[in-house]
Amino acid sequence: SLGSGAFGEVVLMRGKVDSQLYAVKLISTKRAKQNGIAKEKMMREAKSMQRLTHRNIIMLRNQCQRKKGKFYCLVMDYADKGTLQKYISDRGQGGIPTAQVRTWLSQLCAGLHHMHRECRMLHRDLKPHTLLVSPDRVSGALIIRISDLGLASMYKSKMSMSKGVGTHLYMSPEKARGDTHYDEKDDMWAVGCILYELITGVFISDVPLIPQG
Numbered sequence: 001s002l003g004s005g006a007f008g009e010v011v012l013m014r015g016k017v018d019s020q021l022y023a024v025k026l027i028s029t030k031r032a033k034q035n036g037i038a039k040e041k042m043m044r045e046a047k048s049m050q051r052l053t054h055r056n057i058i059m060l061r062n063q064c065q066r067k068k069g070k071f072y073c074l075v076m077d078y079a080d081k082g083t084l085q086k087y088i089s090d091r092g093q094g095g096i097p098t099a100q101v102r103t104w105l106s107q108l109c110a111g112l113h114h115m116h117r118e119c120r121m122l123h124r125d126l127k128p129h130t131l132l133v134s135p136d137r138v139s140g141a142l143i144i145r146i147s148d149l150g151l152a153s154m155y156k157s158k159m160s161m162s163k164g165v166g167t168h169l170y171m172s173p174e175k176a177r178g179d180t181h182y183d184e185k186d187d188m189w190a191v192g193c194i195l196y197e198l199i200t201g202v203f204i205s206d207v208p209l210i211p212q213g
Helices: 029-034 039-049 084-091 098-118 184-200
Strands: 008-014 021-028 060-066 071-077 131-135 142-146
Touching: 021 029, 029 039, 029 071, 039 060, 039 071, 084 131, 084 184, 098 142, 098 184
Parallel strands: none
Antiparallel strands: 008 021, 021 071, 060 071, 131 142
16 A cells, blocks of 8 residues: 555556556545545546646546445556655755756646646645656656646636635635635645745745744
8 A cells, every 4th residue: 555545545556468557546435425526526537637648747547446336446657756745854954956956846837837728727735745756767867746636626717716625834825815716826836835845955834934033
């Protein structure tokens, strides 16, 4: 098992055809329904996610049902170097080298551009824990890949969105105060928070939000 959440767990599996490792999210349809998420809605959102085909996004390769519909399964790319949060923690204060920060920031923005402009989708919960580090299949260099698209949503101009979705410390001011008409700038606010953490090696959660004295 690679981890667990409110609706199920993520397990590591190897493909029979290509022998590649994949992260498979097993979602309990019963737990999801208890939280107001119908199986049909998950299937529609998964279909939308399959449009995301970018090297800096963890791609959804397949979807299926298991055990007579008790579990909804999402087959995704596997990133074997863990989360950006772990990478920053291992480096400690002082942060990531400037050249690496510049490269990863460019990759993160490229992945978001694909989500925002080409697929009209917001992530809504960007943070170091939802960004994964993995070797590029061509160059072998470590790259950043956007993951955990469970709160992602399609959007249109002036469309009303769900309020309070995401992690409070990385929310844009408009979403944090309850505004439902936020857009891709909400994701970009989170990018600014992540950039601070990359440079300093200090997480936003450890920074006093109100000056003391």
